[in-house]
Amino acid sequence: MSTEAGTAALRAIYEPLADSVRRLIDISIRTEANALTVVSAKGKIDSAVADLSKSLTAESFGVRQNDDGQSMAWGNVLIGVRNPVAPPLVIHHDPGGFVWTDFELGAAYEGPAGHVHGGVCALILDHVLGATAHKPGKPAVTGTLTVRYLRGTPLGSLRAEANIERIEGVKTFAVGRISDASGVATVQAEGVFIHPRSRGL
Amino acid sequence: MSTEAGTAALRAIYEPLADSVRRLIDISIRTEANALTVVSAKGKIDSAVADLSKSLTAESFGVRQNDDGQSMAWGNVLIGVRNPVAPPLVIHHDPGGFVWTDFELGAAYEGPAGHVHGGVCALILDHVLGATAHKPGKPAVTGTLTVRYLRGTPLGSLRAEANIERIEGVKTFAVGRISDASGVATVQAEGVFIHPRSRGL
Numbered sequence: 405m406s407t408e409a410g411t412a413a414l415r416a417i418y419e420p421l422a423d424s425v426r427r428l429i430d431i432s433i434r435t436e437a438n439a440l441t442v443v444s445a446k447g448k449i450d451s452a453v454a455d456l457s458k459s460l461t462a463e464s465f466g467v468r469q470n471d472d473g474q475s476m477a478w479g480n481v482l483i484g485v486r487n488p489v490a491p492p493l494v495i496h497h498d499p500g501g502f503v504w505t506d507f508e509l510g511a512a513y514e515g516p517a518g519h520v521h522g523g524v525c526a527l528i529l530d531h532v533l534g535a536t537a538h539k540p541g542k543p544a545v546t547g548t549l550t551v552r553y554l555r556g557t558p559l560g561s562l563r564a565e566a567n568i569e570r571i572e573g574v575k576t577f578a579v580g581r582i583s584d585a586s587g588v589a590t591v592q593a594e595g596v597f598i599h600p601r602s603r604g605l
Numbered sequence: 606m607s608t609e610a611g612t613a614a615l616r617a618i619y620e621p622l623a624d625s626v627r628r629l630i631d632i633s634i635r636t637e638a639n640a641l642t643v644v645s646a647k648g649k650i651d652s653a654v655a656d657l658s659k660s661l662t663a664e665s666f667g668v669r670q671n672d673d674g675q676s677m678a679w680g681n682v683l684i685g686v687r688n689p690v691a692p693p694l695v696i697h698h699d700p701g702g703f704v705w706t707d708f709e710l711g712a713a714y715e716g717p718a719g720h721v722h723g724g725v726c727a728l729i730l731d732h733v734l735g736a737t738a739h740k741p742g743k744p745a746v747t748g749t750l751t752v753r754y755l756r757g758t759p760l761g762s763l764r765a766e767a768n769i770e771r772i773e774g775v776k777t778f779a780v781g782r783i784s785d786a787s788g789v790a791t792v793q794a795e796g797v798f799i800h801p802r803s804r805g806l
Contacts, residue, residue: 427654428653429689433688435657438618448653449626449629449650459639461635464711464719481714489714511666516746522731549754550750551727556746
């Protein structure tokens with residue numbers, strides 16, 4: 405089950421589950437259902453938890469590889485197709501090193517009313533800037549990240565993008581930003597990403 | 606329903622729902638259940654979504670206030686008791702301005718295998734450093750946040766803490782860190798937090 409076809413089969417089982425849980429997260433925050441309805445819904449959720457718990461890994465999902473050498477970061481908090489917390493981001497890479505992603509953030513990512521939590525912007529920028537330095541089988545870890553908040557980031561349709569400023573040995577210096585639906589930059593960031601020699605990450 | 610007793614009654618309805626969804630998020634990432642079991646569990650989840658959707662606010666939860674002036678950030682991505690994405694953090698304030706929180710992060714917050722996503726560390730530090738500047742009815746927004754990664758942060762029991770370095774007018778300069786279960790610092794941060802005069806956040 406670890407060939408490309410096996411990977412696709414596994415994804416076909418578990419991705420729709422994550423999509424359903426993702427919808428549930430949003431709805432459970434926004435519901436105004438009465439106590440009886442909530443108790444009934446909670447019963448269904450607890451029953452699903454019991455079913456799914458019968459066969460369980462002890463640990464987190466980790467980063468697995470299939471026989472084709474493809475990395476399956478399905479548990480990742482931002483890009484994991486099996487992680488309902490992940491929007492999930494789909495990261496695009498230009499041949500020139502430019503990286504971007506378009507995404508929607510709803511009620512689950514809120515900080516100030518109607519706005520994305522500033523820390524979620526930092527989370528996304530860490531990942532997208534870091535993606536400029538990632539190479540297959542050669543991940544980069546963040547050394548330093550500096551985030552500048554220009555204005556509030558409204559919940560809704562957003563874009564994050566980044567590019568490499570320069571590379572010095574194992575260090576990649578990247579810059580990037582988040583912009584809102586009208587293309588106005590709301591948050592900027594710069595970061596140093598490192599290809600570790602022996603940190604095992 | 607907006608008095609202190611009303612707030613407690615609302616919390617008694619919705620907090621257990623968020624707890625159940627939080628468990629479901631973790632289990633749905635770690636499950637190895639077969640296709641039939643997953644389809645059945647998904648059916649229960651979708652049914653809960655349908656029930657809870659019958660009475661729904663159009664927007665995010667927002668930050669509400671009850672009649673006692675208490676702020677209810679129940680939808681907040683980090684501290685919201687109604688947000689299943691939130692661990693949720695419980696932030697403690699010392700009279701001297703020191704802020705700390707002890708928490709557990711599981712499979713839902715993963716980046717590198719077995720480790721917290723570096724961006725999640727930034728998210729948490731943004732919030733905890735910012736909490737040094739928050740005052741009731743007078744929230745602060747992040748101006749700049751700089752995060753330095755010292756080593757990987759393992760999933761499990763963690764602490765985040767912060768204190769004020771200095772205050773200059775509307776600006777609070779704060780420093781802080783995340784440490785692992787053995788008390789070793791894994792990530793450090795410094796930030797500037799601003800009490801906006803008219804930004805409405």
